Amino acid sequence: MGQVYQFKVALKHRKKLWRLIEIEGNQTLRDFDRIIRRAFQHDLDDHLSEFYRGPIWKAGGLGEINPTGGGPGAKKRIDHLGLAEGDKLEYVYDFGDDIQHFITLEKIKEPAEAGAYPRIIAQSKPRYHYCEVCDREGKKTIAIWLCIACSEEEGRFVYLCEDCFMDEKHEDHYAEEVLY
Ligand SMILES: [Zn+2]
Ligand SMILES: [Zn+2]
Structure with a gap:
């Protein structure tokens, strides 16, 4: 070797x-x-x-x-x-x-x-983003997706967990996997 x-x-x-x-x-x-x-x-x-x-x-x-x-x-x-x-x-x-x-x-x-x-x-030590939908319900869930379509529409970063990204609201939305 x-x-x-x-x-x-x-x-x-x-x-x-x-x-x-x-x-x-x-x-x-x-x-x-x-x-x-x-x-x-x-x-x-x-x-x-x-x-x-x-x-x-x-x-x-x-x-x-x-x-x-x-x-x-x-x-x-x-x-x-x-x-x-x-x-x-x-x-x-x-x-x-x-x-x-x-x-x-x-x-x-x-x-x-x-x-x-x-x-x-x-x-490197990950600095997590959390799902904003879960966050509104008082849960801390690590975000997997950055929904590009929602981010562009709302003028801010929209981070989501897997489950919340599966919601039909994001059905046709392009998203990027978050890198930690
Ligand atoms: Zn969520
Ligand atoms: Zn979306």
């Missing part, structure tokens, strides 16, 4: 929202891409992504990765990138929405468990 690389990945526009990810050196940017998508609730089956050696667009891109697993960046091995502890990368998911992430290589270490990588070992 190769060494394990521990990366901290944070959203560029919500820096307090991060995930600590371990990946083996002999795994690829494709593997890294998949776990970042899962960690940040990005669509696994849609949109291109790419890692960069530094600031996105300015630094050299490591090659696009497409959702089906191909693309010039997909097969590059983590331990062939020449990274040292403290090095920074950036990652963009979806060249349309342009969701940017900061990545820092925190540690290179010996593996603890065979076959357990890549994996998320820690994440």
Whole structure:
């Protein structure tokens, strides 16, 4: 087994929202891409992504990765990138929405468990939003959905739990899953 690389990945526009990810050196940017998508609730089956050696667009891109697993960046091995502890990368998911992430290589270490990588070992402390419908009834329920249609109509953020979002009021409403 190769060494394990521990990366901290944070959203560029919500820096307090991060995930600590371990990946083996002999795994690829494709593997890294998949776990970042899962960690940040990005669509696994849609949109291109790419890692960069530094600031996105300015630094050299490591090659696009497409959702089906191909693309010039997909097969590059983590331990062939020449990274040292403290090095920074950036990652963009979806060249349309342009969701940017900061990545820092925190540690290179010996593996603890065979076959357990890549994996998320820690994440930022969630700051929950609560369902406003439940809240009116005196219940604290963690919101899963941000109803975009209601938010735009009412000019504020409308957060809802799963049950309340299922209400027919929101039947045709587009919503985004809240990321914690
Ligand atoms: Zn509710
Ligand atoms: Zn709604």
